[in-house]
Amino acid sequence: MTGRFDLFAATRWVPWLFTGLVLFFLAAPLFVVVPAAFNNSSLLQFPPRAWSLRWFHQYFDNPSWIEATLMSVKVGICVSLLATLLGLASAVGLARYRLFGRNLLRALVMAPLLVPVIVIAVGLYELFLRLGINGSFAAIVIGHTLVTFPYATVVIGAALAEIDPRLENAAVGLGARRPRAFLEVTLPLIRPGLVVAALFGFLISFDEVVLAIFLTSPATMTLPRRLWDGIRFELNPTIAAVSTMLIVLSTVVMLLSEVLRRVLARRSGLPAGQGR
Amino acid sequence: MSAAERSAAETAAIGAAAGAAEALGAGAAGRRGVLAPRGAPIELRGIVKRYGAMTAVDAVSLAIAAGEFVSFLGPSGSGKTTTLLMIAGFVAPNAGAILLGGADITRLPPYRRNIGMVYQSYALFPHMTVARNIAFPLRMRGMRKAEIRRRTERVLGLVRLEGFEDRLPNQLSGGQQQRVALARALVFEPPLLLMDEPLGALDKKLREELQVEIKRIQREIRSTVVYVTHDQEEALSMSDRVVVMNRGRIEQVGSPSELYERPRTRFVADFLGAANFLEAEIIRRDGTALLRTRNGTLLEATLPEGAVFGGSALVAIRPERVRLGAASPLPEGWRAARVVESSYHGNTQRFQVALDSGDRLTAFRPNTGEPPAPPGTAVAVRWEARDAWVIPQREDA
Incomplete structure (x- = not known):
């Protein structure tokens, strides 16, 4: 057998190379943006020639950046709560009731994921213009809720699918009315899913720029919108500094959601793999 | 059913339970573990359940005396579990009536029937400790904390799980989980206990052990038990009477020896032994x-x-x-x-x-x-x- 060319062994590195290239491609912007944030020059320069934290100072000293950040936090919290509630309602409805036209309903709930955000943005702009709420706090919250609640539905739906629907029936048999059985049994069991849905709702809203461009006004300017304006009008490394902080925040929230999910799953007596 | 009729039926069902509770206070307070000293009779009057063109339960009529242990035995799809679910209130019959302690409970929702139920899958709440699981039906009935604690302790003694109060269900073996499920179904002193293949998920040795245990507990509390199984030995050894079901109908009802020695149909003779x-x-x-x-x-x-x-x-x-x-x-x-x-x-x-x-x-x-x-x-x-x-x-x- 020696001397024979083993194609399998010879090409074993190919998938690794491919994976490596994809990962590099995904991460490449980080390698540019993060060093640029610590740049001393007032131009967006790569690679940086001297290091400094001035662009971070710039961010903290400029009220327009801070206001935009606080606005994003406020919007994010509202969106997170609304989307989780709506996602819970639609997930329960789709999973537990044999509704007429259930598949059509499911498709409708998922539609915002398929329609390009720019189309939703234009549509909402038009609609809100007629309602006279363009540029208001409600407008951006509604817009963000629309695109995040399908995710919440999916995440909570997956959590619901993991638990035995007979548990709720057992609670009813033991004397609980249906709503009480839901609150006492089903809700605690899908809590990890609810937490993940809420964190993702916040994150998506905190990160969203297209809807923000259409639906915010100077009074409701969110952080991504402020970044966008920064790129268009002033283009200095503050943008890179803010982006770096956003990357850190996203990473922290993602890790937090995974940790919370595990802790909650353990506390609700499910094996670690369950309760997503 | 009108609202007035419904409330009358409820009162009667609750009355049966209250009677049991009363007797508990009077006679049995001294004896450890005795919960409901008497069960209630249950009667099925021509109940029918159809799913589309398929008739799952076809005009089943049966009267079960208070304190009787009756098994429904039959192959899968014979209608035994559907019958049980109709008694529990999770499936509504298309026709017929169900009477518990003389009261018509046919249209009563499950949470008002006051019937204990044990499932093959145990259906323990995984996020609650053993004590919380057992306390659940008592909390739903608005019982005071001290009373809940007293009853939980007593029922844990009855199923021999003292000291397991703070465990989560997934920290227990299958047999222990089923004991907790049994305790939870008994703790509110239901006049009727339903068991849907409760030992189906356990291995043979453990099954036999729990069969003896369930019989002991039933003798102690004298509750009426309707037990569904497809294991003929289990049905014969545990029951006062066995109901053999086939294709949605009752094939024969009788004591274990009647069924075994004097089967009325070929199906019964073939299915038993x-x-x-x-x-x-x-x-x-x-x-x-x-x-x-x-x-x-x-x-x-x-x-x-x-x-x-x-x-x-x-x-x-x-x-x-x-x-x-x-x-x-x-x-x-x-x-x-x-x-x-x-x-x-x-x-x-x-x-x-x-x-x-x-x-x-x-x-x-x-x-x-x-x-x-x-x-x-x-x-x-x-x-x-x-x-x-x-x-x-x-x-x-």
């Missing part, structure tokens, strides 16, 4: 009957009272009632036969033997250490007329 069936013609009848099979075997058999037969009948003989002996010399009253097949089952040896007429019979012999009889061995075979039973109802009737 094993049976030899011989198609034969009745040629003479007085106290017992004399029959002849197509192959010419003559045999005496017991006739059920009051049954009317045409020419032919079906005779059932249990394999353990067919005795085997030495062939030569052939003893008086024995028949000559030849072993066709034999198999070894540990505690029994099983033989298929062919009579001289060509009719074949299966015989079980307790394994007493005798040497096996290989195929071809000549043997003597005998059974008593009382062990040959003419099945009163034909399959197609």
